[in-house]
Amino acid sequence: MKQKLQGLVWLGLALAGAAQADPCRSQLPRSLQASVAAQAPQYRLPSAGDYPDAKDACPGVLRGRWGGKTAVAVVLPSRDGAAMELVLAQPHASSWQLEVLLRPSRGDRLPVLSTAPAGRYLRTPALGEGMEPGEQSPLACAADGLRLESPESAAAVFCPTSAGWRHVWVSD
Numbered sequence: 001m002k003q004k005l006q007g008l009v010w011l012g013l014a015l016a017g018a019a020q021a022d023p024c025r026s027q028l029p030r031s032l033q034a035s036v037a038a039q040a041p042q043y044r045l046p047s048a049g050d051y052p053d054a055k056d057a058c059p060g061v062l063r064g065r066w067g068g069k070t071a072v073a074v075v076l077p078s079r080d081g082a083a084m085e086l087v088l089a090q091p092h093a094s095s096w097q098l099e100v101l102l103r104p105s106r107g108d109r110l111p112v113l114s115t116a117p118a119g120r121y122l123r124t125p126a127l128g129e130g131m132e133p134g135e136q137s138p139l140a141c142a143a144d145g146l147r148l149e150s151p152e153s154a155a156a157v158f159c160p161t162s163a164g165w166r167h168v169w170v171s172d
Contacts, residue, residue, distance in 0.1 A: 067160030
């Protein structure tokens with residue numbers, strides 16, 4: 001009887017731990033987590049604490065197939081909290097190749113990622129003239145791309161093009 005009771009206690013602890021698993025970490029393969037730690041040590045992986053309203057999801061991680069390649073888009077906050085990067089991670093041999101798509105200014109809360117449908121995107125007139133490196137308007141996305149949206153209302157769309165990844169700020 002004592003062994004059955006101990007078994008039930010261990011089972012309960014294991015289930016409680018599984019229920020509290022971080023949804024951000026569970027979306028990222030361990031090999032990708034290791035690649036981020038090795039290639040970008042000044043940044044950390046997003047966590048459920050970065051997205052308190054997301055419940056069991058992680059809006060800072062998006063898996064997809066862009067430009068014909070399987071990849072994972074990840075918002076990486078800096079360890080000191082002052083900056084962040086939007087990174088596209090693609091499997092490469094036994095590791096992952098990380099490509100920085102954008103280093104936006106850091107707001108109070110991290111931006112969320114979603115799929116941007118294929119289409120034509122224009123730069124918001126609210127930003128005026130002068131585009132940043134990698135920005136293109138109009139941006140024609142032949143296939144689905146990425147949408148990065150900050151809680152402060154700014155949003156950018158990213159698409160793979162023949163010249164590499166390009167983006168355009170669609171709202172501010």
